[in-house]
Amino acid sequence: MGDLVIFYEWAMFAARWLHVVTAVAWIGSSFYFIALDLGLRKTPSLPPLAHGEEWQVHGGGFYHIQKYLVAPEFLPEHLTWFKWESYATWLSGALLLALLYYIGADLYLVDRNVLDIPSWGAIALSIGSIGLGWLLYDTLCKSKIGQSTTGLMLVLFAILVAMSWGYTQLFTGRAAMLHMGAFTATIMTANVAMIIIPNQKIVVADLKAGRTPDAKYGKIAKQRSLHNNYLTLPVIFFMLSSHYPLAFATQWNWIIASLIFLVGVVVRHYFNTRHARKGNPHGTWAVAVILMLIIAWLSTGPRLPEGAETQISAGGQQYMDSQHFAAASLAVQTRCAMCHTAEPAYEGVYRAPKNVVLDNDIAIANHAREIVIQSGWSHAMPPGNVTEMTAQERALLVEWYREGSNS
Structure with missing residues (x-):
C-alpha cells in the first residue's frame, strides 16, 4: 500500500x-x-491580400511577420x-x-x-x-x-x-x-x-x-x-x-x-x-x-468568524498561554487529528496533509495561524466538514488566536 x-x-x-x-x-x-x-501595421509595401505586418527583434535576430485575414x-x-x-x-x-x-x-x-x-x-x-x-x-x-x-x-x-x-x-x-x-x-x-x-x-x-x-x-x-x-x-x-x-x-x-x-x-x-x-x-x-x-x-464576511513537534516556538508560546488554549486544543484534536497525525485514521488519507501533525499541544500552538485561517476564519478544514466541526468551535479558534496575538 x-x-x-x-x-x-x-x-x-x-x-x-x-x-x-x-x-x-x-x-x-x-x-x-x-x-x-x-500591433499589426498597414504599409505601402504589403503584398496583395495582406492585412498588416510587424517587425520584431528577439534573441539576436529580426522577424518580419505578415497577416492575411x-x-x-x-x-x-x-x-x-x-x-x-x-x-x-x-x-x-x-x-x-x-x-x-x-x-x-x-x-x-x-x-x-x-x-x-x-x-x-x-x-x-x-x-x-x-x-x-x-x-x-x-x-x-x-x-x-x-x-x-x-x-x-x-x-x-x-x-x-x-x-x-x-x-x-x-x-x-x-x-x-x-x-x-x-x-x-x-x-x-x-x-x-x-x-x-x-x-x-x-x-x-x-x-x-x-x-x-x-x-x-x-x-x-x-x-x-x-x-x-x-x-x-x-x-x-x-x-x-x-x-x-x-x-x-x-x-x-x-x-x-x-x-x-x-x-x-x-x-x-x-x-x-x-x-x-x-x-x-x-x-x-x-x-x-x-x-x-x-x-x-x-473574504472577511459574516461566515468567517463562525512529524510531531516537540519544541514550542517563540511565537507559539503566546498561544499556549491563552486561557482558551485547552478548549481550542481539544477542538483541534477532536476534529482535525484524525488526518493530521503520524498515522491518519481517515480512510484514503495515508499521511498527514502537508506533513502538518496536530495531535499534540505543542504542534497546535506552533500552527495557530494556519489553524485559524483554515478552520476559524474560513471553513476550508475539515474538508467538507467531514468531522462536523461546529460554528461554536470555529468561533472559539478565532477567539483563541486573537487572544494569543494580543498577549
Missing part, C-alpha cells in the same frame, strides 16, 4: 507539473498572438498549427480533476452540509455541468445574441455569475472555485478544437482545391479567440485558488469568483489597448485594485 500511495502522490505531482507547463505554453502563445494581431494567394509548404498547447492543457487539467476531486470525492468534492449526495452523483454533476457549459456557450455564440460583441459578453458574464453561485450549492468551496476554472477552460479549449482549428482547416482545404476561402470563417474564429483572450487571467486565478481558503472557503466565494472575471477583463483591456497603440489606460489598474480590495473585504 505504501508504494501505491507514493506512486499516486507522484502521479498527482507529475500531472500538476504537466498542467502548469502546458498552460504556460498555451497562455504564452495566446498572449503573444493577441499582442501581435493588435483570409489566406495568401498560395499555400506555403509548411504551416505551424498552434493547437496542441491548448489540448494538452485541458487534458492534463482533466487528469488532475480526476486524480484529486473524483478519486478523493468524499474529501474534496462532496460537502454533506451543502448537498448530501453520493460521490458518483457529485462526479456526474461535475462532468455534466462542464459539458453543458460549452453547449450553452456555443449556442449563444451562434444565435442572434452572438452578433453583438457587447451583448454576448454581458450575457456570458451573467451565466458565469450564475455558475459561480450554482457550484457553491453543489460542492465544497474549494471544488466550486476549481470547477469555475474547469468550466471556463473547457469553453476556451473547445473554442480551439471545435471552431478555430476546423475553420482554419476549411480555409486550407479551399486553397488546395483552388477555391476562394470565405472570410466568415476567419471572422468567427476571431470572435472565439477574443473570448479566450479575456478568459485567460480568471482561469489562472482559479487554478491557484485551491491554495487560498480565504478565496474559496468563505460565504461570498461565488461573488469573489464573479469579480475575478471583471478583474481579468480590465487588465486584459489595458494590455490590448497598449498593444493596439490606442493609448495607455492607466485607470484600468485603479479599477482592478479596487475590485481586488472588494474581494479581500468579502
